[in-house]
Amino acid sequence: MNTLFPLGLPAATAFYLCLYLATLVVHLIFMHYVLAGSIYLAFGRLMGRARCQACSWQAILVDWLPFATGLAITAGVGPLLFVQILYGREFATANLLLSHRWMAILPVLIVCFYLLYLQKSAWIARRAWAWRSVVAAIACAGFLFIAWSWTENHLLMLDQAAWPGIYAAGSLRYESAAVLPRLAAWCFLAFPSLAIELAWQGRLLDRLDEPAAAGMQVLGLSPVRRLAVTALCGWAGTLLASWAYWPSIPDAARAAITGPLGGPWLAVVAVGLVIQIASWGGAFFSDRLARGQLIVMTAAWVATLLGVAVVRETIRLAAVDLAIGGQLHQQALGIGGLPVFLVFAVLNAVAIGWCIRTVRGQVTTGSEG
Amino acid sequence: MTPLDHYPTIDLGPLMKGLVIGGLGIFHVFLAQFAIGGGMLLCYLQWRHMQGVCRLARRFTDDYFKLLVLVSFVLGAVTGVAMWFTSIQISPRTIGTMVHEFHWVWATEWTFFCLEVVAGYLFYRYGPRLPDRTRLQLLVLYAFASWMSLFWINGILSWQLTPGGWLENHNVWAGFFNPGFLPSLIFRTISAAAIAALAACTLVNAVPGFTREERQSLVAVCARPLVFMLAMPLVGAWYLGTMPADSRGWATGGSVPMTLFLTMAVGSSTLIGLYAVLAILRQRLYVNGATASLLLALAFVATAGGEFVREGVRKPFTIREYLYSNSIARDGVADLRRRGSTTDDPYPLRDQADYPNEQLVLGAKVFRAQCSVCHTLDGMNAIAELAATWSIDQRRLNIAQLQRTKPFMPPFAGTPAEVEAIVQLIGWRHAGRPADWALSEDPAVLAQIERWLEEAGTGPGNARLALGARRQ
Numbered sequence: 023m024n025t026l027f028p029l030g031l032p033a034a035t036a037f038y039l040c041l042y043l044a045t046l047v048v049h050l051i052f053m054h055y056v057l058a059g060s061i062y063l064a065f066g067r068l069m070g071r072a073r074c075q076a077c078s079w080q081a082i083l084v085d086w087l088p089f090a091t092g093l094a095i096t097a098g099v100g101p102l103l104f105v106q107i108l109y110g111r112e113f114a115t116a117n118l119l120l121s122h123r124w125m126a127i128l129p130v131l132i133v134c135f136y137l138l139y140l141q142k143s144a145w146i147a148r149r150a151w152a153w154r155s156v157v158a159a160i161a162c163a164g165f166l167f168i169a170w171s172w173t174e175n176h177l178l179m180l181d182q183a184a185w186p187g188i189y190a191a192g193s194l195r196y197e198s199a200a201v202l203p204r205l206a207a208w209c210f211l212a213f214p215s216l217a218i219e220l221a222w223q224g225r226l227l228d229r230l231d232e233p234a235a236a237g238m239q240v241l242g243l244s245p246v247r248r249l250a251v252t253a254l255c256g257w258a259g260t261l262l263a264s265w266a267y268w269p270s271i272p273d274a275a276r277a278a279i280t281g282p283l284g285g286p287w288l289a290v291v292a293v294g295l296v297i298q299i300a301s302w303g304g305a306f307f308s309d310r311l312a313r314g315q316l317i318v319m320t321a322a323w324v325a326t327l328l329g330v331a332v333v334r335e336t337i338r339l340a341a342v343d344l345a346i347g348g349q350l351h352q353q354a355l356g357i358g359g360l361p362v363f364l365v366f367a368v369l370n371a372v373a374i375g376w377c378i379r380t381v382r383g384q385v386t387t388g389s390e391g
Numbered sequence: 392m393t394p395l396d397h398y399p400t401i402d403l404g405p406l407m408k409g410l411v412i413g414g415l416g417i418f419h420v421f422l423a424q425f426a427i428g429g430g431m432l433l434c435y436l437q438w439r440h441m442q443g444v445c446r447l448a449r450r451f452t453d454d455y456f457k458l459l460v461l462v463s464f465v466l467g468a469v470t471g472v473a474m475w476f477t478s479i480q481i482s483p484r485t486i487g488t489m490v491h492e493f494h495w496v497w498a499t500e501w502t503f504f505c506l507e508v509v510a511g512y513l514f515y516r517y518g519p520r521l522p523d524r525t526r527l528q529l530l531v532l533y534a535f536a537s538w539m540s541l542f543w544i545n546g547i548l549s550w551q552l553t554p555g556g557w558l559e560n561h562n563v564w565a566g567f568f569n570p571g572f573l574p575s576l577i578f579r580t581i582s583a584a585a586i587a588a589l590a591a592c593t594l595v596n597a598v599p600g601f602t603r604e605e606r607q608s609l610v611a612v613c614a615r616p617l618v619f620m621l622a623m624p625l626v627g628a629w630y631l632g633t634m635p636a637d638s639r640g641w642a643t644g645g646s647v648p649m650t651l652f653l654t655m656a657v658g659s660s661t662l663i664g665l666y667a668v669l670a671i672l673r674q675r676l677y678v679n680g681a682t683a684s685l686l687l688a689l690a691f692v693a694t695a696g697g698e699f700v701r702e703g704v705r706k707p708f709t710i711r712e713y714l715y716s717n718s719i720a721r722d723g724v725a726d727l728r729r730r731g732s733t734t735d736d737p738y739p740l741r742d743q744a745d746y747p748n749e750q751l752v753l754g755a756k757v758f759r760a761q762c763s764v765c766h767t768l769d770g771m772n773a774i775a776e777l778a779a780t781w782s783i784d785q786r787r788l789n790i791a792q793l794q795r796t797k798p799f800m801p802p803f804a805g806t807p808a809e810v811e812a813i814v815q816l817i818g819w820r821h822a823g824r825p826a827d828w829a830l831s832e833d834p835a836v837l838a839q840i841e842r843w844l845e846e847a848g849t850g851p852g853n854a855r856l857a858l859g860a861r862r863q
């Protein structure tokens with residue numbers, strides 16, 4: 023615990039942790055799009071028909087949210103696998119204690135998924151505008167519920183002392199002062215991610231290069247400025263929520279975050295954050311987002327997410343007993359199959375790249391579908 | 392492997408647990424097979440189109456793919472995650488062991504899942520605008536990826552029933568390519584092809600815009616994969632042949648519900664197969680909407696029967712010869728006989744205050760740890776009912792020698808005091824749960840129980856069953 027993450031940890035544990043974190047970051051990238059995107063859309067829809075139609079971001083979201091959800095789920099399976107190798111007992115226990123409450127995320131996910139498809143269907147296009155607000159609001163509430171459940175489950179994993187009591191009470195709830203601020207931090211953090219992702223989509227769809235036509239302004243803001251405001255408000259909210267979350271983190275975990283284990287990673291988060299805030303500030307005032315600027319910002323963003331994931335992990339490492347787990351990780355590493363995984367991971371990544379390149383090359387226009 | 396890990400047991404009765412995992416499993420398997428077979432069928436249709444022999448195929452492919460994406464991408468993917476979560480709810484240790492032993496196989500499967508999602512979505516979104524060659528390439532990748540996820544998962548699932556050489560060497564590939572691997576892979580592939588064919592026939596009749604002749608020509612093509620069902624009896628028999636003798640025995644007469652489920656599966660598949668064969672023999676393969684839906688429903692019943700059998704015949708194990716249904720390691724029984732099955736259990740009872748003495752509390756904890764996966768106290772399959780007519784010594788004997796009482800129960804994995812605690816619990820509940828209940832601590836009784844326990848040994852009951860079968 024006194025060395026930079028992951029250097030001081032047992033080798034097997036460190037190995038699985040790195041895989042877990044790498045896959046988790048991918049999950050976060052898509053999950054943020056879904057979570058912040060559905061919130062953005064739900065609020066956007068309240069502004070009335072004319073403003074919604076002027077907002078190209080809402081159009082992109084309606085178009086892409088279903089696929090992004092598919093990707094968020096697919097990308098969630100990776101960390102789901104590794105979290106069970108790393109903390110199988112804790113994860114299963116939290117699942118069992120929350121029981122139906124936990125399982126409820128699945129039907130909710132199905133409903134939200136279909137609502138997203140409904141949102142872009144011909145059926146809703148024929149309905150009164152208010153229907154879109156309703157559908158967007160329900161989908162947004164559903165995703166918030168799912169995010170809340172993951173947060174509650176995660177915090178319950180860390181609080182072993184509470185397990186027997188919760189079981190005896192049969193309450194299916196984990197009440198802790200940490201849940202709300204932590205959930206809020208996740209929700210706000212999703213917005214800077216959304217802004218960068220939308221910026222890329224906008225660039226690829228050639229919507230950021232032309233100067234903002236008056237018709238594209240919403241609430242007096244151009245598309246680029248709307249993204250900048252989204253990202254900056256997201257960061258402000260994240261900082262505020264983290265500040266509220268801090269007191270509920272146990273002392274040992276706080277020491278781990280600021281000490282040698284997590285400290286340097288916290289610094290990575292800080293640097294990435296500063297770069298992002300500065301770039302968005304610049305974009306807001308110049309009302310332009312150049313490609314180079316976006317690339318720098320994206321690099322800072324990925325580094326920030328990785329830093330956040332590691333800092334998040336140090337809290338857990340301070341809470342769980344690695345003595346038993348470490349042995350299991352060692353055993354797991356002795357089990358065959360890693361080469362097979364690596365070979366197919368590369369082959370399938372190549373195949374995925376090939377699919378995207380080929381289709382991009384052959385589909386030249388527009389984005390309807 | 393530790394003898395037993397303690398988890399907070401959930402309070403669904405065994406019927407509910409069985410229905411939840413069984414019901415969800417059936418739904419998921421059906422959808423997954425639809426997606427896998429659908430991928431293969433679409434490749435075939437697209438190829439026919441490119442050969443110029445089926446000009447409608449391209450349009451129908453797009454329709455069919457929309458359905459495939461809306462149904463199987465959403466429901467299939469989420470029910471897949473749901474299977475995982477449900478397995479944790481029902482038996483965290485079983486799924487935990489499967490994940491641990493095969494994590495690289497799961498991880499490999501996941502990479503194919505990613506490819507399936509990307510290739511599939513690109514086809515869904517851009518397919519109508521792509522040239523034929525690219526369409527075929529995407530479909531082939533999609534179909535291959537989804538079949539490969541079956542390939543990987545099938546190895547893990549068949550390992551549960553026939554772990555084969557893995558039991559000796561714990562080699563991941565010995566477990567993966569187990570005796571049941573090949574027959575069950577072929578069997579599932581055929582089911583997938585059949586389900587997709589029936590779904591396609593239903594859809595041909597459901598989408599507007601085709602004339603009767605066009606429908607007929609499409610159905611004739613889409614129904615072709617049903618021919619593979621002719622191989623089902625053979626592959627099915629092969630699969631049954633690889634099963635452990637006692638499991639096979641239960642599915643073929645030994646256990647009434649298991650036999651019923653198997654009959655259901657075989658009967659429905661036979662009906663579908665017969666219809667297909669007759670139609671093909673008569674050279675007039677037309678299936679109208681109603682018939683197609685009916686056949687599809689039969690296919691669902693067949694899947695249901697098959698999945699229930701697969702879940703059921705593993706008893707008393709969830710991983711044959713390795714992990715018992717109640718999450719006690721086969722090798723851990725002897726240890727638990729000495730240490731007790733509840734000694735390290737950190738979880739109190741939810742209704743602890745209702746018990747008049749500590750012995751009954753112990754009994755309830757033992758019941759929770761060892762019996763509650765399959766029994767309730769007084770609902771479905773309630774032990775108090777099952778042992779209602781037995782004398783107290785009969786209860787002691789039959790519980791101490793649980794694996795002999797019924798070979799689909801695991802051996803009792805606790806101390807003589809724990810046997811007596813559960814016997815007292817049955818007696819107390821049977822007496823209407825009086826407020827006072829005397830402790831039963833006669834050393835002579837415990838000594839007798841200990842002898843009975845030793846006599847039955849710590850192994851499963853099916854060993855004796857196999858012996859008996861040989862003697863017949």
Ligand code: HEM
Nearest residue numbers: 053057094095098099101102105168169172173176208472
């Ligand atoms: C689209 C809806 C989803 C949302 C909004 C969502 C949200 C979240 C959030 C907020 C966290 C962080 C929890 C915390 O640290 O407090 C998280 C973690 C995680 N999510 Fe998702 N998630 C979604 C879907 C999924 C799905 C379907 C899966 C599984 C296939 C999944 C797998 C995971 C895993 C494994 C973690 C890490 C848990 C841990 O380490 O304790 N997510 N998710």
